[in-house]
Amino acid sequence: MDRVLVQTNVLKANQEVAAENRRLFAGEGTVVINLMSAPGAGKTSLLEATIPALKGQYNLAVIEGDLQTDLDSQRIRALGVPSHQITTGTVCHLDARMVARALAEFPIQKLDLLIIENVGNLICPASYDLGESLRVVICSLAEGPEKPKKYPVMFHKADFVLLNKTDLSPASGHDLKDLMTNVWEVNPRAVVFAVSCKTGVGLEDWIACLREVIASAAWQSHRGYESSNLCSQA
Amino acid sequence: MHEISIAQSIIEIAEAKARQENSRCIQVIKIRLGEFTTVVREALEFAFEVARLETLAENARLEIESVAMTVRCVICGSVSNPVRAVCLICPQCGLPLEVVSGEEFQVEYIEIEAERV
Numbered sequence: 001m002d003r004v005l006v007q008t009n010v011l012k013a014n015q016e017v018a019a020e021n022r023r024l025f026a027g028e029g030t031v032v033i034n035l036m037s038a039p040g041a042g043k044t045s046l047l048e049a050t051i052p053a054l055k056g057q058y059n060l061a062v063i064e065g066d067l068q069t070d071l072d073s074q075r076i077r078a079l080g081v082p083s084h085q086i087t088t089g090t091v092c093h094l095d096a097r098m099v100a101r102a103l104a105e106f107p108i109q110k111l112d113l114l115i116i117e118n119v120g121n122l123i124c125p126a127s128y129d130l131g132e133s134l135r136v137v138i139c140s141l142a143e144g145p146e147k148p149k150k151y152p153v154m155f156h157k158a159d160f161v162l163l164n165k166t167d168l169s170p171a172s173g174h175d176l177k178d179l180m181t182n183v184w185e186v187n188p189r190a191v192v193f194a195v196s197c198k199t200g201v202g203l204e205d206w207i208a209c210l211r212e213v214i215a216s217a218a219w220q221s222h223r224g225y226e227s228s229n230l231c232s233q234a
Numbered sequence: 235m236h237e238i239s240i241a242q243s244i245i246e247i248a249e250a251k252a253r254q255e256n257s258r259c260i261q262v263i264k265i266r267l268g269e270f271t272t273v274v275r276e277a278l279e280f281a282f283e284v285a286r287l288e289t290l291a292e293n294a295r296l297e298i299e300s301v302a303m304t305v306r307c308v309i310c311g312s313v314s315n316p317v318r319a320v321c322l323i324c325p326q327c328g329l330p331l332e333v334v335s336g337e338e339f340q341v342e343y344i345e346i347e348a349e350r351v
Contacts, residue, residue: 188330
């Protein structure tokens with residue numbers, strides 16, 4: 001019996017495709033957001049609140065990942081921006097290959113911002129790089145303050161964390177401060193926004209930040225930088 | 235439950251290496267799995283039992299080495315192993331801790347039966 005050294009990352013195949021996606025996005029100067037959360041935290045609601053504020057100024061598109069149905073994709077198209085649905089069947093996350101396949105039939109030329117709404121799940125999507133520039137995680141206050149501690153890998157890898165449904169604080173009995181502390185403890189570097197997609201509170205900061213990110217990517221692309229990756233990737 | 239697709243990735247990596255070495259029979263696949271990943275050891279072991287069928291790893295044993303999560307303060311240098319309720323703030327300095335280990339997830343080696351001609 002022979003022992004042969006391998007020393008290969010288990011997710012290498014995904015990482016290679018993600019790197020290819022990232023090169024493609026950088027070439028177009030497109031900022032790509034991988035939007036992740038538990039089911040029902042408000043990913044699609046956040047898009048519905050964000051897109052109208054940006055669509056006059058920038059070229060936007062959305063890729064929707066879901067196990068079944070294209071209901072979310074219909075909600076995005078109703079806002080007047082292109083949306084492509086990836087239906088994963090039973091797979092609990094998007095991977096780089098699914099995104100690469102979607103890009104083949106979904107042109108990204110001249111796009112300023114592409115938002116990829118991942119499958120609602122706080123576990124598996126954390127492991128799969130899609131080639132994004134930013135990882136954005138949403139957690140709603142209605143879910144209670146412990147989610148960052150229960151799913152630390154997902155929150156640890158986030159660049160931005162949005163705490164949604166802050167308007168439900170009195171009704172749910174959960175304190176925003178406890179949730180913020182837990183996010184901070186698993187990811188001291190994350191930029192945190194407390195918002196309510198329903199009332200609009202806090203969204204102006206989030207949208208202003210996105211404008212900065214898009215402007216910065218356009219500037220880097222103009223300068224011919226290799227990568228549009230704005231935040232350091234672990 | 236992404237352990238099935240992960241088990242398949244492990245087997246694909248092992249098969250590619252075995253073919254390179256002209257072997258058609260993998261006996262052991264050794265992996266290193268960090269505690270600060272999203273993969274559950276028991277679920278992976280179960281998934282491997284299914285994924286190995288009709289592959290070169292059909293009779294292989296999966297050996298999993300767990301790698302503990304270790305964090306270090308870049309200011310005071312103190313090292314610790316968070317067990318439950320991860321907190322990445324240094325209790326002395328109040329500054330972010332860096333993760334030194336626990337994010338590993340790789341196929342370390344395989345043991346194969348050499349092809350006899």
